[in-house]
Amino acid sequence: MSTPINTILSWFETGDFPTQEQFAASWTSFRHKDESIPMDQVENLNSKLQEKVDKTVYNTHLINEDAHITTLAKLNASNLNDANVQAWKTILGVGDLPANIATVDDGVNSGNVYTKDQSDENYMQNADFVGADGKILASMIEALGLTELISVTETSLSAFMANNVAYQYEKNDFIAIPNGSGNYALYIYNGGSKTVVSSYLPTGLTNITIAMVEGLQAALNAKMDKPSTLGNFFIRSLGPGPIYASINPAANYLIFWDGQNFKESNMYHNAGKTGIGITDPTELLHLDGRVRSKAVVFDENTELLPNQITLWNRRFHGTDLTGNRRMLMYRDYEDYLALIQSLSPIQKENIATVWNGQYSNGSLNVYSITPTVIKNDHVVRYLVLQGLNLNVNPATTSVKFIPVGSAIGTTEVDCLGFQPSADGKSMIVSVYGDTLTANTQYNVIIRTTSPVVQTHRTTSNINVVTNIDSIDVSAINWQRIAYTSGQENTIFTTNGGLFSYSSNPANKAYAYEPNIFVAAIKSDTIFPANSNFYIEFNVGLSISGNQAISDVFDFYAYLGLVQSNIPLALSDNSFIRIINSCFRSGAYISTAMWNNIISNSTKIEPGSTPVMNANIVIMRQGNVYTQFLTVGGATIVQTVTSNTDAVSISLAVTNGTTPKSINASIVQAFKF
Structure with missing residues (x-):
């Protein structure tokens, strides 16, 4: 309920203090901004809305084509009568069209004249047939239909007239009748009976001489006479006239140029084979003599033919008269050392006995x-x-x-x-x-x-x-890291002194990436600083794949000792290590182990077997480390000096193209 404004003002006169009820009555007498005003409380609003047209009715009126049809013309003038049309013409100043007005086709109505495009299609352009001098171009005479050259097979006019029905020709056409010797007699048909001689006018052009043809003699002078006999020739000299020299080697001989002539060489081709100095070659290239060359490139070849040099398994070989093969040595230390390493112990002893200088x-x-x-x-x-x-x-x-x-x-x-x-x-x-x-x-x-x-x-x-002061390897704990977080327990299994790695594409897709580390583990501190120790491992490495020649294998795993204070990372931080790898070696997949330093002298490669087991011993006394690597009956020993810090065991593995696994166990570990 509202309170009159004068009453409210009296409550707030100077010196007055409105009561709570008066204050409330004052504010409830006004509308708040958030309150909506009802339509029925707006003075005259309903009466004004009644004066407006309904919007739906108005929109219907707008699209009604017949609205105001009696007072307004439609867009298509369909509601105009003759009187309306005449009125429009009068206002626009348009009278009736004259009877002789020209009209053209408009796609619906046909006109009485051609458009320019229609004319161009029906008539030829003057500029296409007439030159700058106003004369018809000779090349366009036939196109103009003025004349046509009729070439016939009959050799006389009488024979042609007798067979004229076989040809279509008209007045002013030329008839070319061959005379049997390469020339033609030309006649112009002037109309009339086609079987009457008088209907054909002779041109007199029956025997054309060279002089009668402009430029023909000069063109012929630029040509050469051909040899008078059959054979193969080359032009030795032009001079005043061409000199033809014969090319006539004996059959199957390759030819060469001696500066004057093409002659047969001493190279002979027979049954798909070529001989030099010999006419019955037995190989693809057979020489009767010595060969001298800066270099010869060999392909892999396992043949065992007598008296042959071949390349096989990355080494050159020579065979004797019986085909027995021996490897040729390079002139370097590595090959000589590899030869000695390939000998049996008894063979080495026999050589050592003879060669005491060793x-x-x-x-x-x-x-x-x-x-x-x-x-x-x-x-x-x-x-x-x-x-x-x-x-x-x-x-x-x-x-x-x-x-x-x-x-x-x-x-x-x-x-x-x-x-x-x-x-x-x-x-x-x-x-x-x-x-x-x-x-x-x-x-x-x-x-x-x-x-x-x-x-x-x-x-x-x-x-x-x-x-001895043994280390309890069963209590060893390990840290793990994988290329893909969450795969650590999938690729690694550890149990004290036992630890293994199995590659998994979920960690990193297999690829030729020998420098990308995909996994690593590190143990607790095994030996404290400044201690002398002995530790022994057994390690097994295996790989799998198609083992095809085209396969690419290259992968490395680093097992060794690392300073305990170096954090675990996807890298090899070991200072002394055994390197496990697999790679393509000759015609087979090979596994190998290197003793800390990658070189032929520290590598053990057991051959084509893709599985390898090894025994590893590492000892430290003072700052001297001694490492033993034994694979089968082969042992490599290496001694290096390094720090005397506390050490842990580490294993870091790179990516490769095929699955592989590593199993390792600590046989024993002790301090001394």
């Missing part, structure tokens, strides 16, 4: 033995002896163990085997731990009988113990 004649000296402690169990232990002149002849050398304090020649124990280094600075000695007495210290005795006789007893010793 071995040292100097005094033996051993100044250190690694490791200094071994366990008394039935496991092969590898000891590294370092010193001078240790490149002894195995055929005339013995290595034995003797208890410290025992007299030479008493209680000596043979080693399992030994291998001297070529530089004479180290020797690897192997022995079963249980062949030596527990809780005993041993020296090593080296005896030689050739090239000089000498006996050397080491001052360093080895402690043989029942128990």
Whole structure:
């Protein structure tokens, strides 16, 4: 309910204090901005809306073609009567069309004259047939239909007239009758009977001479006479006239140019084979003589023909009279070393016996033995002896163990085997731990009988113990990283000292990417800083694929030791390692392992088998690391110096084109 405005104003006069009820009554007397005003409360609104036309009615009126039909003309004038039409003409000033007005076709009505395009289609353009001088162009005479040349087969006019029905010709057409010698007699048909001679006018052009044809003599002078006899010729000289020289080698001989003539050479082609100096070649190219060339490129060839040089499996081979093949050597160290490595132990010993210069004649000296402690169990232990002149002849050398304090020649124990280094600075000695007495210290005795006789007893010793400071490998924990996050547990399996890797395309699609690391793991700290240690692994590597010659294989896995403080990453951070790989080698897929440094001298490649097992031993004494890699009966030993930091085990794997897996286990690990 509203309150009159004067009443509200009286409540707010100076000095007055409105009550709560008066304040509320004041505000409820006005409309708030958010309130809508009802239509029935707007004065005269309904009456004004009644004066407006309905919108639907108005829109219907707008589209009604018959609205105002009696007062307005339609767009198509369909509602105009004759009176309306006449009125429009009068207003527009348009009278009746004259009877002689010209009209053209409009697609519906036919006119009484041609358009320009219709005229161009029916008539020829003057400029197309008349030259600048106003005369008809000779080339357009036939197109104009003024004349036509009729070539006939009859050789006389009378014969042609008798057979005129076989030809269509009209007045002013030319009739060309051959005379049998290459010329024609020309007649013009002037109308009349086609069987009457008088209807044909002779032109007199029956025998055309060279002089009668403009430029013909000059054109003929530019031509050459052909040889008077049959054969193959070349033009030796033009001069005043061409001189033709015969090309006539004996059958099957290739020709050559001697500066004057084409002559037969000493190359003979017979049954798809070519001989040089021989007419019965037995090979695709057969030479009766020597060959000299800057280079010869060989393709892979496994043939075993007598007296043949071939390239096979990345090596050159030569065969003797019986086809027996031998490999040719390159003149370099790598090939010579590879030859020696391919020999059996007995063959090496036989060569060494003959060639004593391979071995040292100097005094033996051993100044250190690694490791200094071994366990008394039935496991092969590898000891590294370092010193001078240790490149002894195995055929005339013995290595034995003797208890410290025992007299030479008493209680000596043979080693399992030994291998001297070529530089004479180290020797690897192997022995079963249980062949030596527990809780005993041993020296090593080296005896030689050739090239000089000498006996050397080491001052360093080895402690043989029942128990050693072993590392509990079952408690080892591992960190893992994969190319695709979330795949770590798919590609890696770890259980203490056991760990394995299996490639998976969900981690990274197989591809030729030998430099892209797709997985890596790192163990807890295995050995603390400044400790001497021994650790031994067994590793198995396998790959799969079609093994076709066209396949591409190239993949690397790095297993070794890394400083414990280096974070795990998709990279190889190990400072001493064994490198596992597979690649295309000759005609087969090959697996290989390298001992830390990638080179032929540190590589073991067992052949075409795609599966390889290896034994790895790494020892540290001070800052000297010694690493043994054994595959089958082959062993490679490497010694390097590095830091003495705490170390962990690491494995980093690159991508490749085919699936592969790596299985590894720690055989034993201990400090000494």
